[in-house]
Amino acid sequence: MTAPLVASALPLPLARRGKVREVYEIEADTLLLVASDRVSAFDVVLREPVPHKGAVLTQLSAFWFERLASVISSHFLSADADEIIARVPTLEPVRPTLTGRAMLVRRTTPVPFECVVRGYLSGSAWAEYRRSGTLAGEPMPQGLSESARLDPPIFSPATKAEVGHDENVTVAHVVRALGRSQADQLQQASLALYEAGREHAARRGIIIADTKFEFGTSSDGRLLVIDEILTPDSSRFWPADRYEPGKSQPSFDKQPLRDYLAGLKQQGEWDGNAPPPPLPAEVVRATSERYLKAYELITGKPLEIG
Ligand SMILES: Nc1ncnc2c1ncn2[C@@H]1O[C@H](COP(=O)(O)OP(=O)(O)O)[C@@H](O)[C@H]1O
Ligand SMILES: [Mg+2]
Secondary structure, eight states, X not given: OOOOOSOOOOSSOEEEEOSSEEEEEXXXXXXXXXXXXXXXXXXXEXXXXXXXXXXXXXXXXXXHHHHXXXXXXXXXXXXXXXXXXXXXXXXXXXXXXXXXXXXXXXXXXXXXXEEEEEEEOOHHHHHHHHHHSEEXXXXXXXXXXXXXXXXXXXXXXXXXXXXXXXXXXXXXXXXXXXXXXXXXXXXXXXXXXXXXXXXHHHXXXXXXXXXXXXXEEOTTSOEEEESOOSOTTTEEEEEGGGOOTTSOOOOTTTHHHHHHHHHHHHXXXXXXSXXXXXXXXXXXXXXXXXXXXXXXXXXSSOOOOO
């Protein structure tokens, strides 16, 4: 079994360390993304790694990139350790770190907006609607309840904040920043990817309530979908059999973690800020199991644990 990983340290130039991934440079046009097992809840990164989480994110993204390639091209090149090592033989000694969790991708210049699509009214969208009756600045019908299904789904972009929270912006803001043509392309691709993804997941018992896509421009000028796609970290996954509008829904993967931390907060044992409290092994195990279950439900087969 691949050991849980808090942070990778590969013998390659590090381009970026994100909340979950390390990004390494391979060649001018190629990057290696390594998804760690770090997990965050209530905006703090927990100390304990969640076994197999990184592999679930990487292999689920690979599944979707291949399945949705007819909607738009992606940065995906390979998520197979043998193929990656054949391409970069110096990585042979760190094979165990790569297995399952590494993805070779085409390097792009990222578009500076998060392309969020909402098919259900939740999170910051529910907060905006309750406050002003709008979503992404556009008026919405009155009387929608929390977690209501939105038909059609709504494109609701956000800035990419380096620190703190991403900020929701209007489509008009994206048009001003990027021009009408690219803004339209982003909106159309995001809605088409989401529609295809939600339809597939629904048949497997998972509601993808909302999700965030990232796009980038390749060196030959093409717009590609990048980063991770339709994973439990970039989306709200809800168990369909427990869906009940009018309240917040249990989140498929992080619920054991959220319940535990919410309990500590309620008892005044944690103030909600870093440093986070230690997690009981049982909470870590239950969370890992949920990630694996989400992978299995969506792809129709268990994760191959290398
Ligand atoms: N093909 C790509 N080209 C350039 N940057 C990419 C590509 N794919 C992903 N990235 C970037 O790599 C980083 C992935 O690390 P992650 O831990 O997800 O970061 P974050 O904390 O920003 O969510 C993100 O900053 C993402 O924008
Ligand atoms: Mg990310």
